[in-house]
Amino acid sequence: MQDVLAVVTVVVVGLMVGVEFAVAVFVNPILDRLPDDGGLAARSDGARVLGKVMPFWYIGSVVLGAVWAALAWGGAGASVIATGTALLVLSVVMSILLLVPINSRVATWSHEGAPADxxxxxxxxxxxxxVRVGVIVLAFALFAVALV
Structure with a gap:
């Protein structure tokens, strides 16, 4: 049971890292290069779509990590799993305090209604x-180490 949970956790967190990394390194820079603020509508749509999905993915990842840490408690690697889970909790706190307020505004923007700044x-x-991507990459790395 614990082995299956470990693999599922690593896969779920790894996919989340991949999405967030792709947004940071590929998607947003591509949108920035679109002419005439063409990326504004795409960013607004992305904020709406990902704003609905990502909270479940982040919280689900925390829950998976917490259950894995609880099952592994007292065994080899438990502290690594707990640290990875704590980093995911940090990423959720960062999201709520820093990113969600901006994302909520972005979700309402359009070419006619975007602020000047x-x-x-x-x-x-x-x-x-x-910064959040760095935190979740580190959490993923810790989970991967704990898995092996």
Missing amino acids: WKQQMRRWERFHY
Whole structure:
């Protein structure tokens, strides 16, 4: 049971890391290069779609990590799993305090209704997002180490 949970946790967190990494490194830079603020509508749509999915993915990852840590408690690797889970909790707190407020505004923007400083707000979101990606990559690495 614990082995299956470990694999599921690593896969779920790994996929989440892949999505968030792709957004940071590929998707947003591509959107930034679109002419005439063409990326604004795509960012707004992305904020709406991912804003609905990602909370479940993050919380689900925390729950999987917590259950895995509880089952492994007292055994080899339990502290590594617990640390990975704590990092996922940190990523959720960062999301709620730093990224969600900006994302909620972005989800309402359109070409006609974006504030004048929308690009600066996106840069701020991206800086926070890079840090969050680093945190979840580290959590994933810890889970992968604990799995092997």
